Amino acid sequence: MLTEDGLYRVVLEMLHRAEITLPGDVTRALKRALNRGRNPIAKLQLELMLKNLKVAKKMDVPICQDTGTFTFFVQIGRKLQLNFDLRDVLTRAVTEATLKVPLRTNVVDPITRKPMKSNTGEGQPNIHIELVEGNEFQIDLLVRGSGAENCGRLFMLGPTAGSDGVKQAVLTTLREAGGKPCPPTIVGVGIGGTMETACVGAKRALLRSLKKPNSDPALAKLERKIELAANRLDIGPMGLGGRTTVLGVRIEKATSHTASLPVAVAFQCWAARRASAKLVNGEPRLVEP
């Protein structure tokens, strides 16, 4: 049964785990990057990142002081009946995690910059709901630091720019970003749809594990191609040079108007914090990290 209390507890656990540890695929990718190239400064940056992960886990403290803002993707089976307010549960969990983990209070009014209490307010946490078949329930969390968030871009390309246009858009974004989004980053790319679907697609793409290739072979190939080009830019870990600028490129696609080609590029920093939970035997359980 999906109860209000059960969900609250699992979301709290998701927030805590996501802040202090990285998913296995990300840690492995960082370790692999250690052996790429001979730039000693690049190697030092990666070593410090890996050392930091150990310290954070051992001391049970957030990996990064920018504990970010929170984007939840929720898939709700259409046969499920929720007898509680989902937004309220997620908001309360964020409030509690802010005190308990603890998290930095990052959320402010956009104009006056007045700090909000406990990382919640209009539009925070950010929640995307998708209805799915049956009685499945899955909730995925992305922790968004501002370094990575601020370097994202939306391009409204010419309709015939094609996959090469997409690649150029990503490379332009990477060059402009340099060391700012804390590379090596994971790059989410939303292709097609409309302005907002491309942006949400770019973010949702960041949920896919680095181990999992794109299920569409053409997009899997494009991801590989962009990744190789990105790692030749020599931006490197923290922008100090080196052969690992990205850990992976993740693409999501949607059909678009015949006269449009929106392309959104979203970064996730090397501290690629995410968490997932779903119903296992009817109970909400943390599945990652």
Place this chain on the structure above:
Amino acid sequence: MKPTRLTPPLSEPDIRKLRTGDLVSITGKIVTARDKAYTRAISDAKLPVKLQGGIVYHCGPLAKRTPSGWKVVSAGPTTSARMDQIQAKFVKLTGVRALIGKGGVGEKVAGQLARLGCVYLAFPGGTGALAAKSVAKIEGVFWRDLGIPEALWVLRVRDFGPLVVAIDTRGDNIYLDQKRWN
């Protein structure tokens, strides 16, 4: 390479000796400042702490209040280029000799820092837990009304590093010194 130990206050000749790619570590007092503190420092034309020869850390720490006072939980660097518009003004006003941050500063600002005799030291972003470990003590906090991340935190650090000299006083800049611009 073993990092060179820096102990603030730093003199101009100390700083002018450093070259991009050198590694350093810091033992002593550093002060955090970011967007809002920069803005206030410029508009007040002064700071509540002496920074002549000092080191400013672009960082908005995650700090927690404990029965025995404030404790730094996680404190990695923030993006330095956000403060670029007033970076040189701030350095001139305060007389700081080193900035610690991530991502570097713009090309024009790098040149201004070089002339002012201020180096830029890089520590990897996101390594907040590790950085917090080298904080031996919080010596004070000013401008709390700006919010916890934006306040001025005076930190006593021990062997904070290794930091990479990313921009030196000759104007050499590691962030630009790459094939990427070809």
